[in-house]
Amino acid sequence: MMTAHTLPKPPLTIKLCAPRGFCAGVDRAIQIVELALEKYGRPVYVRHEIVHNRYVVDGLRAKGAVFVEELDEIPAEHAERPVIFSAHGVPKSVPADAQTRNMFYLDATCPLVSKVHKEAEIHHRRDREILLIGHKGHPEVIGTMGQLPEGTVTLIETEQDAWEFEPKSARQLAFITQTTLSVDDTAGIVNVLRERFPDIVAPHKEDICYATTNRQEAVKAVAPLVEAMIVVGAPNSSNSQRLREVAEREGCRVSALVQRAADIDWDAFDGISSLGLTAGASAPEALVEEIIGAFAERYAVTVDTVRTADETVVFNLPRELRQTGHPSTQAAG
Structure with missing residues (x-):
């Protein structure tokens, strides 16, 4: 007679996003x-x-x-x-x-954060009023705003902020961005700023870093193919939080940010047959493997990699x- 322990494991296909993890x-x-x-x-x-x-x-x-x-x-x-x-x-x-x-x-x-710092200094030298699109309190935002005298940079967090912003003077405006933002959310804010201030000066090259963009694009490719998505990353990791939001926006009924396998809420994944898996830019591959191993204890796992870009950048x-x-x-x- 079969016991619960000898029942065959249900099948689960894990779609592994690539690129993922360390940038x-x-x-x-x-x-x-x-x-x-x-x-x-x-x-x-x-x-x-x-x-x-x-x-x-x-x-x-x-x-x-x-x-x-x-x-x-x-x-x-x-x-x-x-x-x-x-x-x-x-x-x-x-x-x-x-x-x-x-x-x-x-x-x-x-170095991509340092690039934003340099942009801020150039705008300041050219007497431009600077807007920083980012999240209040994030260390990167604190660091970027701290490149210039207090009050020089205005933080814009939302489209509402962009609509309500009033320039301090008639000086030319310029905007810079945190490197780990949602590409789509940032585009919405930029569109508002450009609609209101057609002459606003944009970065010469996109401030959102290549790794943030690539990881979000991989999630967009995988999310429609799966019932749930796990992002391996820390709660205070901006780029990891954005990945979870992207998966949710793309239709995953379960989209969870998980630090370790021990943190998985198994009830939330009950009955699924497909799972997307990615990792924020500060999450090591060992933790991705740990998550796969935890699911393999409960499911008959097949792993497929979905690659949307190759990364060769080294600093x-x-x-x-x-x-x-x-x-x-x-x-x-």
Whole structure:
């Protein structure tokens, strides 16, 4: 007689989105911490989570990284130890503070975020009024707004904000964006701004990063093919949250952001025969495999990969870390 334990597993097709997971900026930031530990020993201090993923942060902490929110949390006796700024970027006041304290710092800001910082400075030099499309309180937004004097940049979060915005003067307007936004939501805000201010200056090249765009496009391709979607990522990861929203918008009746397999709400996935699976730009592939393994315990799983783009982008490491004997440290940006 068959028991519940010997019943055949129901079939489940997992559509694996590609690209997914680590982007070049995240990969570079993690390498910077690992190579700094290798070169300078432990501890190495990191201001804010290097990337928004608890698994990654805990792994680096186990190797000797110490995470702080502000520089004044670093003990005076460790003031000579390296401090690393996270991939999200920091206000100009942070490296200035580090210099005042005679600290040695390494900047792991994603080069695509640094590009937005440079755009903001150029607009400011040209006496343009600057609008930043982004999410209040996100570290990247804090860092970008902190490149210029307080009050210089106006944050626009929604289309409603764009309709209600009133320029402070007759100066020319320009807009920049957070790199990890929803492509579709941002397009709606930009359309409002262009309708109201036809001469507004746009970025020369899209500010939303290639990895954010590519991961959202992969989700758009997979979502209509499946009953549910899991995005592997952290709740404070902007690009991961946007992926979940994209899946929901594309019609997935279940669209869940999950950090680890232990967090899966199995009741929500009861009775499904198809599942989409992706990962935010700061989520490692090991966690994707963990999720697949958890479903394989309950279902007869078939995995199909749906690829919508190939990614070959690699960014240079800081000069101080390039000569360490690692082939990856020699790659061109």
